[in-house]
Amino acid sequence: MKILRKTLFRLIFILPLIGLASSLHAQSDPTGESPATRTFAITNATIIQAPGKMMEEATIVITDGLITAIGKNVNIPSDAEVLDGTDMFIYPGFIDGMANTGADRPESPERPDNLFTPDPPNYYAGITPENQVVEQIKVDENSIEAMRKVGFTISHTVPYGRMLPGSGALILLRDADHPDKLILSEGSSLYSQFSGAPGAYPGNTLGIMAKFRNLYRNAELSKSHSELYASNPTGIARPTRDRVSEAFYPVIEKKQPIFYNASNSLEARRAMRLQKELGFNLVLGNLQEGWDLADEIKSTGTKVFMSLELPKEPKDSKEEDKSDEVKRLEERRMEFYKKYVTQYAQLQQAGIKFGFSSIDARANDLKNNLLTIIENGLSEDEALAALTTNAAALLGISNMAGTLDEGKIGNLVVSKGPYFDKESQIKYVFVDGVKYEYDLKTGARKAEDGEANPAGMQALIGTWSYEFTTPQGTQTGKMIFTNESGMLSGIMTSSDGTPDVDLQNISFLNNELTFDFSIDAGGQSIDIVVEGVVDGTSYEAEASVAAFNVSFPIQATKDEA
Amino acid sequence: MIKTSSLFILFLCVSALHAQTKKGDVLIKNGTVITITDGTLENTDVLVRNGKIDRIGKNLKAPNGVEEVDATGKFVMPGIIDAHSHIAGTSINEGTSQVTAEVSMEDVVDPLDVSIYRALAGGVTSIHLMHGSANVIGGQNETLKLRWGSTNPDDLRFEGAPRTIKFALGENPTRGGRSRGIQPQSRMGVEAMLRNTFSDAVKYRDAWNEYRSNKSSRKVAPEYSLRMETMVDILEGEVLVHCHSYRADEIYMLMKVFSDFGIERLTFQHANEAYKVAPELAEFGASASVFADWWAYKLEVYYSTAYNAAILTKNGVNTSINSDSGELIRHLFHEAAKTQKYGDLSDNEALALITLNPAKQLGIDNRVGSLEKGKDADIAIFDSHPLSIYAVPQMTFVDGVKYFDIENDVADQRIYIDPESTVENVQIFYADDHDKCMEGANVVNFYDLFNNK
Amino acid sequence: MKKFISILSVLVLLPLFAVAQNDGGIVRADNSKFALTNAKIYTVTNGVIEKGTIIINNGIIEAVGANINIPGDAQVIDYSGQEIYPGMIDSGTRLGLSEIGSISEANDFREFGEITPNMQALTAVNPNSVAIPVTRVSGVTSALTMPAGGPLPGTAATISLFGYTPDQMYAGSKGVVMNFPSSAQRGWRRRTPEQIEKARERAQETINDAFDKAELYAKIKESDAARYYPEMEALAKVVTGEVLLYIEVNSAKDITSALEWVEERGYKNVVLTGVAEGWRVADEIAKSGFPVITGPVLSTPTRGSDAYDTAYKNPGLMQKAGIKVALRTMDTENSRNLPYNAGFAATYGMGREEALKAITINAAEIMGVGDELGSIEVGKKANIFVSTGDPFQTSTKILDVFIDGYKIPMTSRHTELYDEFLNRTPGLNKNATKVDG
Known part of the structure; x- marks a missing residue:
């Protein structure tokens, strides 16, 4: 069985890579940019294969995009580039549960002449579930490098848009000459959000909730109609092509989940309400206020990607003679800040296996936010699980990513010092077996982006x-x-x-x-x-x-x- | 419609899952009990068991473990009901199109709004959270009980209350038409739009009825429209219409349209000129929910009178007084008292304007609106007669659970706090700002955006 | 006075519908010599006279007391069982300046520009505004009517709610309105604290520049060569203390800044208005000695974290700290709710007596017309109303109103519509014979 699966793997993933490799071999590379070898071995490293599963002084070998060996006594292939892993900690590449990484925000849709109708054109209303995120992906989008630099190797990327922007895809955060080559799988989700169309229906949550129900019900009817027609068209009105409805078919069949961007608790409850009414598989992404929702999430079996965005820690006034009222209000504000940062540990203890999503966060803030979450009760193992195994399980890719095991995709984070140490720095990130190396900073901090010069x-x-x-x-x-x-x-x-x-x-x-x-x-x-x-x-x-x-x-x- | 829509059944299931809201037991001793339906009873006790009024009488004994509240010298009345409110909603207007019957305020209930507690502190126990008035046929409203403290919107729903919907006539929807260059731009257009929409609904109902009665296994369903489903539900009397209106002519127009389509239950909201067609309202059986004294803030309320509620009441029209405001809702008892200055209503008539009468308009008078055995224990206690300017609300109960007690009033009632907010976030109240009916309805267009207007 | 009467006879007081009790007739104000007898008189400044008489002559209270000789030529009105109070003064309205709120053409309280202290509210007061009779039949006889807008929107005026020209209505007090730079949110618009602070700083600069100039102008204006500069002329009167400066300021922080600003500049004739968070800094205000006009009392609290009743309690807390407090509705068409604003203030800590002062004598004194208005005293203007009882109590009826000695017709748009429509003719059926019921 295992062998069979491995074989399938090779069929699915390695064949295209071989194709890629051979195309590279077809000519020389006068740019000098292509790697000398696609085999790597990192030796003498501390390897965290999965949360809680650590090996010291071990070696990991990556060949042609896959992890081919891992352990203490590993044969290093002769064509391998050997990297010294002394002081290095190696983790499975991080997985982002919901982001726009790699997608380029499209031009805003042109305002139609007749905006104020009950049913403005779908492109303007933001009802484009038939769209695929790959149409928005640009191989040179800055966000790919920005997220990779902080350890993310796979992103569930969702399209920009309004209410129903389209379906998301899992992409590898590597270099490529064509977006297709980033795609790990397409149609991973039907992405939905509470953003209304400016000045047109649906303009806000009220219209979005109603429109969603209406679209879903019509998709169900349209599906029955198409099936009836397909079974025997005689005597049945020919169904008109309706790509919006068709986009819902896999959702109705529960082959595709709906990912709802639900940042606050009321939005999360609304998404769960739609799920209860209509019965689709729901994943909440970008959840920032979940501390009151544990029971609801568990009882509905909703999957969750918690946001990696945190509020700034409130700064209490330094004034010495501040009033009791101000002190009390500052305490309450701090109490709520604590709810934001401790909710991760709380939800984990409630038995919710969540992943992380970065869609509202800045790449440069992610590590600090993770450390804050850990300081506030989530264990490092659980944080790592949310970044790797939980995310892989929630996205249905546990058999190819999320841990460092033979046969899995060569997605690694190599950090100098334990990653969750404040001072640690990422030295290498491997995505799909491709090595990315980063300079270790020493001494003085460089000015950060945004600071004036x-x-x-x-x-x-x-x-x-x-x-x-x-x-x-x-x-x-x-x-x-x-x-x-x-x-x-x-x-x-x-x-x-x-x-x-x-x-x-x-x-x-x-x-x-x-x-x-x-x-x-x-x-x-x-x-x-x-x-x-x-x-x-x-x-x-x-x-x-x-x-x-x-x-x-x-x-x-x-x-x- | 179409026998209760499947969605509606699903809603019922959803609320059934959540229906376990708190119910209380309490014995309120020795107060002056204003029942509304059965006179005012001195030195009387009210016993509440499991959220319902169990007995009203003298010298009742508290069963084991039931808290006793001493109301000696105090006034006990039914919880106040506001038939027109926009507190506790995260959005108010889906004003992007003239007919949005499919949208519902139940999707945007905001249990975190501090205004809820402030309303409780004014003796209010139920509100009619209404859609705004930007469009001719607006969204469905939601009747709520002010069960403050929960973060779950479902906990606030008035379970079992009939569905209602907002319509709007006059300046607001025609302003939308004018600014967008579409119909309606006049009261003629408003009527036409109503008749067109109901006629569409009749056709829609026929199409679905035909589909349903078709016995063939190879039939194709007509297009589903949540908008038309709601319109059909109105035709069938399952959704009660509450119509924003001011002028007598438009009020009269809607009664004619409803007569033609066989719709019987109708409440006019604001209805500043309802007094001019009071005999017609009485004959139709329509209700009015009005302001105590607001007028002159726009042309269609220029010919108003603060005697409106009294004229309507004396002409036999079921009338309520509402707030439409997070400020007024805190002293509806005082607003009701103005009908004694403007039109000499009796104490009971005045208090019915904010209890039983709005309950009837919302179809919840079998549950609330008076103090009667078997009704929900939604109760407000005042230290003096609630129509007195010197009355201070003391306690407010919903389902027998005490949500406000002046003795244990904590200033900072916020349920969620933004950690990035400043501690001293000051918002100055200006009367001009607090008509929220049109909030979010002023669609910003590019012209406004880049022109200094 | 003769001229006044002749104007009166030409102008029609109340047009509109036939009124039930005087079909076809026009009710005119009456300025006979009046003797109001047997009433319980709340003088405000000299206690309560249980059963007293007031003589009104020539617009003035000629006598008041328990044992007063009634002149033979006086029209005697027996008010046994009724109560008499000084006319209420609403210390903040747009009466006369705004007819229909939503129609910009019907509003004259806002002028274009940032520094427009020379804009005179009194000029734009429409004596025939429908809201004026609606207000005065409720016992409100005077009002401060204020311009609004930028940092220095104009000059407010105290008016009597009776008269046919602005001058007939002018009640002797004017003040320049200043909106102190605000650190508070208002309306639906959400601004970040940084945005608010920047805007506040800039507004402060604008105001400071204007007053720097005004101080200079005050020194040179007597010179023949002084340029025509009406804005500075208006402000110079503030600098010299000739006219009042009404400083609209609400948040605690801004009140503190405003007090510092006034102290630095040394202006004396200052009134703080709004003062929604006055209770937070009541001691500071009391120490400054400046009076306060606050309201509406029927407001929501200024902060989400505040207790539900802070706005109700604010006037009482300030008064107890030793501040002279007057109340306002800041309304136009519903300035008639002034007694209820006072009633809530009374209930929530101010007490009935102080609340009554806050809408009568305190208001008059703050506006500098305490010797003419605000109490029932000999020599003061005959601005009084007769009621069935406590005017704060909602069910109380106002029976008669006298303004500047005129007995005012007790009709308004609202009463006329009531009379016409209570039992409409025809009723449901136009062809049915009316049966009197």
Whole structure:
């Protein structure tokens, strides 16, 4: 049996790799970028094969993308690149349960002329369950490298969009020349979220819940109809092609789960409510408020990927004479912060085997957040399980990933020092048997992204005249950047009398200037993000309005001092 | 419709799973008991067993283990019912289309809203969480009991309450039409849209009835529409309509439309000019749920009178007074008292405006709205007569469980706290801001967004 | 006065529908000499007279007391069993400035611009606003009517709720309104603490610049060469203390800042308005000696973490700390709810007597017209109302209202519609003969 499975494996995964390898062999590589060998051996390392299963002074061998040997007395193949694993700790590659990693946010859908109908076009309403995430994946998306750098090797990537953006896929976070080569499996999920269409139906949770039910019921009817027709078309009205309904068929057959992005507890309950009414298999992703939901999750058998995003730890006021009221309120706030950080341990103790999802988190925060979660009661083994075995089980890939065992995909995290030590650093990540090496940092910390660089700031300081082009015309005004004790500060004025706005999160690095601001539109605060490049005294950028999923060009030139 | 829709049955199953909300036992001793349906009884006790009123009488003894509350010198009345509220909802308007009968406030119940506790502290025990008034046929509403403290929205549902839906006439839906360049832009268009939609529903019902009566195994179902399912449920009387309305002409119009489609139960919300067609309302049997004294905030309420509730009551129209506001809901007893200044209603008539009458409008008068044996023990206790300006609510019970007690009132009632919030987050109350009926309905368009308006 | 009457006879007081009790007739205000007898009189400043008389002549209270000689030419009204109070003063409204809330053309309380202290609310008061009779028949006889908008939106005026021109209504007090830079949220819009702080700092700068200029202008304005600068002229009067400065400020933190700001600048003629979180810093306010206009009392608490009744308790807590407190509805069409705002304040700690002062004498004194309004005293303006009892009590009826000595018709849009529609004719059937019931 085991042999059979192994054989199947080879058939499914190795054959394409061989094809890949041979295509590489078909010509030389004048770039010098391709590896000299696809066989690696890391020796004398501490290997954590699976949570709680550790081997010291051991060796692991990866050949052609698969783990081929692991143990104390292992023959090192002659063509292997041997890496010294002294002081190194090797873990199974981490698995991200729900993310947009690798996907490129598509252009916002164009606003249709007739927006205000009960049933606006699906593309605008965000009802595109027939879409596949692979259509959005770009091999050079920055997020792939960003997530790999922190140890993630497989991502359940879901598409960008609104209510029903499409189906997700499992992708390997490796380099490739075509998105297809990243795909581990497609159709892993039908992805769903509580995001309404700007100004159109369904505009918010109310419409989304109703629309979901309506789509699901019609898909059931459409499925019966198609089956009836397929069995014998005579006398039956020919079903019209309905790709939206068809996308639900595997969900109705319970061959595909619905992944619901449910960050807060009310959203999670809503998703579970739909599940109870309609009966599909549900996975909650991005759950950030789960401490009151353990019973509900268990009784419904809902699968969960907890978010790796955490709130910032509240800072109590330093004032000495603060009132009892302030002290009490600070205590309560801290009590809730604790709920966020301890819920992982609590849910684990309640017997819920969750994985992690990164969709709302920044890659650079993930390790710190994991350490915080561990400080607050989740054991390192359980955290590792959530990153590896639990995630693999929840995604149905335990037979190919999640542990370091012979025959599994060569996905490894190699860290100097135990990974869960604060000071540890990742030295190598192997994805699909491909080695990625990282420099170990020593001594002084480098400036982090987002911090202003005082030396370069001068190019920006001053007044800029901007022009902002929207479908409704052009708006002009001034942007004024100042240096406030080493931090960039700025305001934006408008020549039409709109009140000034403050620029937030100003970042100016390597001539890339980004900032955001919000404006008041009819009592609603709209956030606008501006990203672009400064070239001398000119600035070319794009301003995007996330709420509407649109962007517009913005140009500015620096005024003479 | 279509015999109860399968969805509805599923809803029932879902709520059955959750129905185990807390029920209390208590003996309220020696109060002045305002029953609403059976007079006001001095020095009387109310015994509550397992969430229901077990006995009302004198010298009742507390069964073993049942808490006793001394109400000597205090006034005991049925819990207040607000027939028009927008507290405890995470969204209010799905205002993106003129007919959204399929959406339901039951999906957006927010048990974490501190306004719930503040309403309890004003003696309120049930609210009608309504969809907004941006569209002609808005969403379904949800009747709630204010079981504060749970994080599960299901715990707040008024189990067994009839389904209701929001309609809206006049300025709000026509404003939507005008800003978008579609119908309706006038009260003519509103009527046409109502008639068109009901006519569609009749066709939809016929199509499904035909499908259901077809005995063939090889039949194909018509398209399913949750929107039309709800419209059919209205036609069948299973969903009660609560219609946002102001002017007498539009109120009259809707009664005619409903007569034509055979729909019998109807409550007009706000209905500032209902007094002008009080005889017609009485004859139709329609109810009105009104403000005590709000007017002049828009053109269609300019010709209003604070005597509205009194005129309606005296013309035999079942009338309630509602809040539509997280502020007013805290003193509905005072709002009801204004009908004594404006129209000389009796104590009992005035208090019925916020208890039994709204209960009837919501179809829950078999459960709440008066103090009677067998009814739910939803009770408010005041230190003086609730219509007095000097009355302070003391305790509020839902199903015999005490959710507010002025003696044990904790200031900070928040159930969830955002750890990233500042401790001193101050929100100043402005009366202009608190008409939430249109919240979220003002769809921001690009023109507004990039033009300084 | 003759002229006044002639204007009165030309202008129609209350048009509209035929009123039941005087079909076809027009009720006019009456400024005879009045003797109001046998009433329980709440003078506010000199206790309660159990059974007393008030003589009104020429718009003034000529006599008040238990044993008063009734002049032969006086119209005697026997108010046995009734109570008389000084007319209530609403210390914050938009009466006369706003007719229909949602229609911008019907609103005149907001002018374009940030620094517009020269904008005069009094100019835009519509004496025939439908809300005015609705308000005064409830016993509210005077109101502060205020402009709104930017940091310095304009000059508010105290008005009598009777008269046919703004000047006939003007009650002798004006004050520049200033919205102190706020660190609080308002409305549905959510802003980050950083955004609020930035906006607050900028508004503070704007205000400081304006007052720096105003202080300079106050010094040079007598010079012939001084430029025409109406904005600064208006502010200069604040600097010199000629007119009041109403500082709208609400959160505890902002109140503290406002008090510091005033102290730094040395302005004396200052009133704090709003003051929703005054109870948190009541001692500081008391120490400053500045009076407070607060309300609406019927408000939600300012913080999610606050007790449900903080807004009800706020006036009482401030008053007990030694602050002179007046109340406002900050409403327009429902300024008539002033006594109920006072009633809630009374119930939640202020007590009935102090709450009554807060809508009468305190209000008058704060606005600088304490010698003319706010109590029943000889020589004061005859602004009074007669009620069936405690005016805070919701069921109490207001029987008569006198403003500036005029006995006001007790009708308004609301009463007229009641009279017309209680028993509508025709009823259901237009062709049926009306049977009197």
